[in-house]
Structures are given as C-alpha cells and as structure tokens.
Amino acid sequence: MPSSDQSTAPLPIIPFNLLICAYLFISHDWVVLFLDAVKLTDEVEDHLRALNIERKEYSDIWAVLRWRDWGGGKVLISPETSYANTFPTT
Numbered sequence: 001m002p003s004s005d006q007s008t009a010p011l012p013i014i015p016f017n018l019l020i021c022a023y024l025f026i027s028h029d030w031v032v033l034f035l036d037a038v039k040l041t042d043e044v045e046d047h048l049r050a051l052n053i054e055r056k057e058y059s060d061i062w063a064v065l066r067w068r069d070w071g072g073g074k075v076l077i078s079p080e081t082s083y084a085n086t087f088p089t090t
Helices: 043-050 057-068 083-089
Strands: 023-026 031-034 054-058
Touching: 023 057, 031 057, 043 054, 054 057
Parallel strands: 031 054
Antiparallel strands: 023 031
16 A cells, blocks of 8 residues: 555557557468658668568558458458457458
C-alpha cells in the first residue's frame, strides 16, 4: 500500500508509438510488404525495390486477399489471428 506522501499522478502519455504495423505476403513469385509509405524512408523504399519486394499501403491487404491478386491458391493465416482480421478474406 502506498504511503500518503507518494504521488498517484497518472503516467505521462507517450506521443509516438514505435510499433510498426505491417503485413508481409509471400508467394512463389511475388513478395509484398503492406505498410504505409509514411513509415518508410526513401532509403528503405530503395532497398525493398532492390530486393524485388513490392510495397503497398497497409489497408490494401484486404483487397489483395479478397480478389486473389496473386492468381489463386490458399493463404495460410495463423490460428492465433483475430477473426476480425481474417473476416474480410472470406
């Protein structure tokens, strides 16, 4: 139990979140990183292009999965993935 002289002030708000949210799609002949462009420097974009990794916006993943832009076949999604994240693919 805190003593009466200890402050119970709320923790400060962290103005930036360093967590990078992205998806990586890998097929036999296509690799796409779904990540918003504002999160990458030009140097990183160039490096991805040199590795033949295409970059699309984070929200584009659902259209790619829904319309099977890679040509068909199965997509493996971890069983720990939230149903809310996989629902758009059905």
